[in-house]
Amino acid sequence: MTKRYEDLSWKESMRLKLDVNNMFAATIGEEHGYTKKDIDAMQERVTNGHQAIKEAKAAGNLDWMDLPYNHKEIAKEIKEFAEENREKYDNFVVFGIGGSALGNIAVQTALNDPYYNLKKEARNGCPRLFIPDNVDPTRLKSLLDMLDLEKTMFNIISKSGGTAEPMSQFLTARAAVIKELGEDAVADHFIATTSKDSGDLIKIAKEEGIKTFYIPKTVGGRFSVLSPVGLVSAAFTGVDIEELLAGAEYMDQICDTDDVWKNPAYLNAVLQYLADQDGKPMSVMMPYSHVLKDVADWYRQMWAESLGKKFNRQGEVVNVGPTPIKALGATDQHSQAQLYMEGPYDKVVTFLEVEKFRETLEIARGYEDIDGVSYLGGHTFNELITTEKKATELALIDNNRLNCTVTFPEVNAFTLGQFFYMYEMTTALIGELYNINAFDQPGVELGKQYAYGVLGREGYDHMKEQFDARPKKDENLIL
Ligand SMILES: O=P(O)(O)OC[C@H]1O[C@](O)(CO)[C@@H](O)[C@@H]1O
Numbered sequence: 001m002t003k004r005y006e007d008l009s010w011k012e013s014m015r016l017k018l019d020v021n022n023m024f025a026a027t028i029g030e031e032h033g034y035t036k037k038d039i040d041a042m043q044e045r046v047t048n049g050h051q052a053i054k055e056a057k058a059a060g061n062l063d064w065m066d067l068p069y070n071h072k073e074i075a076k077e078i079k080e081f082a083e084e085n086r087e088k089y090d091n092f093v094v095f096g097i098g099g100s101a102l103g104n105i106a107v108q109t110a111l112n113d114p115y116y117n118l119k120k121e122a123r124n125g126c127p128r129l130f131i132p133d134n135v136d137p138t139r140l141k142s143l144l145d146m147l148d149l150e151k152t153m154f155n156i157i158s159k160s161g162g163t164a165e166p167m168s169q170f171l172t173a174r175a176a177v178i179k180e181l182g183e184d185a186v187a188d189h190f191i192a193t194t195s196k197d198s199g200d201l202i203k204i205a206k207e208e209g210i211k212t213f214y215i216p217k218t219v220g221g222r223f224s225v226l227s228p229v230g231l232v233s234a235a236f237t238g239v240d241i242e243e244l245l246a247g248a249e250y251m252d253q254i255c256d257t258d259d260v261w262k263n264p265a266y267l268n269a270v271l272q273y274l275a276d277q278d279g280k281p282m283s284v285m286m287p288y289s290h291v292l293k294d295v296a297d298w299y300r301q302m303w304a305e306s307l308g309k310k311f312n313r314q315g316e317v318v319n320v321g322p323t324p325i326k327a328l329g330a331t332d333q334h335s336q337a338q339l340y341m342e343g344p345y346d347k348v349v350t351f352l353e354v355e356k357f358r359e360t361l362e363i364a365r366g367y368e369d370i371d372g373v374s375y376l377g378g379h380t381f382n383e384l385i386t387t388e389k390k391a392t393e394l395a396l397i398d399n400n401r402l403n404c405t406v407t408f409p410e411v412n413a414f415t416l417g418q419f420f421y422m423y424e425m426t427t428a429l430i431g432e433l434y435n436i437n438a439f440d441q442p443g444v445e446l447g448k449q450y451a452y453g454v455l456g457r458e459g460y461d462h463m464k465e466q467f468d469a470r471p472k473k474d475e476n477l478i479l
Pocket residue numbers: 097098099100157158159160161162163166220221222305441444
């Protein structure tokens with residue numbers, strides 16, 4: 001059967017649109033807005049950046065760019081595995097953190113029913129999905145107490161195979177499974193998604209006979225949503241993961257040009273970079289659709305870990321990086337909008353807009369004699385949220401505030417795949433413009449190492465010593 005994403009006209013009708021009109025002087029005024037000349041002046045740097053990205057890809061350092069192509073077969077295998085197994089389980093739990101969880105959460109919120117876990121009919125025989133993405137004892141205990149272990153599959157995701165949070169979750173869930181179901185049950189209740197040749201998780205998985213999916217070498221956590229990291233839980237909950245990859249492939253083809261005026265990922269990168277350089281380092285992503293709210297969380301990690309860097313490629317201290325902020329329309333109109341309109345001129349707002357929601361819901365009529373209420377009746381919630389987005393956008397323009405919009409014709413696996421890939425490419429190019437390595441995260445290590453030292457991990461005694469020698473607190477400053 002032909003898939004809809006094999007039809008070119010369907011694909012074109014589902015193409016994401018990036019509208020950057022409101023980043024330009026013609027719309028928001030000369031003081032803050034850019035001109036076409038400003039963008040043209042960046043073309044040479046974009047071409048160099050594009051070249052550098054291509055070379056890094058060819059050298060095997062950017063495996064995430066290959067996922068839409070070389071994971072087609074793997075996606076089929078994952079789909080088959082999920083289809084064979086998902087009806088055996090009522091619950092599917094992902095134990096991973098950061099890049100090993102945020103993409104999974106974003107996919108689930110975007111593509112499945114908003115009350116998926118609570119509505120059997122929305123699950124179509126698939127298990128409920130739980131992704132704690134944290135180690136808060138209250139929340140974890142509550143989850144573990146609630147799960148019927150006999151009917152639960154746990155997917156332990158860790159690229160390094162040793163991150164404290166998922167490994168401690170694994171230890172605890174494994175002990176609970178052994179206690180309740182016996183040693184032999186482990187292989188039926190756990191799968192692992194990790195690196196093929198490194199880390200402790202792969203060793204454990206082999207020892208325990210646990211089914212394993214692999215994360216390619218140069219796919220870092222935050223770039224891993226289109227690898228088995230994101231695909232396995234998506235397949236277990238019935239998402240069309242092949243369509244997700246097809247969307248990414250489509251965007252890869254759109255972005256396969258160094259012409260800044262033709263490449264949405266690069267045009268966005270240039271504008272965001274220029275804004276940061278011009279004193280607007282706050283980058284707000286504001287979806288006007290609740291189903292896209294966790295996509296903004298995914299983006300937050302993507303930008304923070306990729307672009308927040310102390311050193312440039314020459315080893316000079318640069319301390320760069322925009323601050324990614326998530327907001328949600330219409331909710332945050334009533335929380336953040338005041339700041340965005342009248343606070344410092346330090347932000348760029350990226351709206352995410354949806355043209356066609358999965359549902360149309362009418363606002364009921366009533367109180368015809370009360371003008372302040374009756375005007376709402378007969379409109380739809382679709383009109384309400386879309387109008388509110390357009391109204392907020394115009395208010396930002398009136399206040400000369402930089403903003404742009406990414407429009408999803410619909411939220412489906414194809415458009416979501418495009419979105420992930422487009423932002424990955426945007427991030428890669430901004431990294432080039434800052435002249436930094438966008439693919440490491442050395443700043444996260446120090447905190448991890450102190451924690452290892454304190455918790456007694458072998459080889460980290462020196463970190464415990466440094467931790468114990470930390471500056472004493474002045475009691476007068478603790479009230
Ligand atoms: O998949 P791992 O290796 O457990 O890492 C989880 C997360 O921890 C980090 O390494 C640092 O926070 C992220 O980059 C990564 O997504």
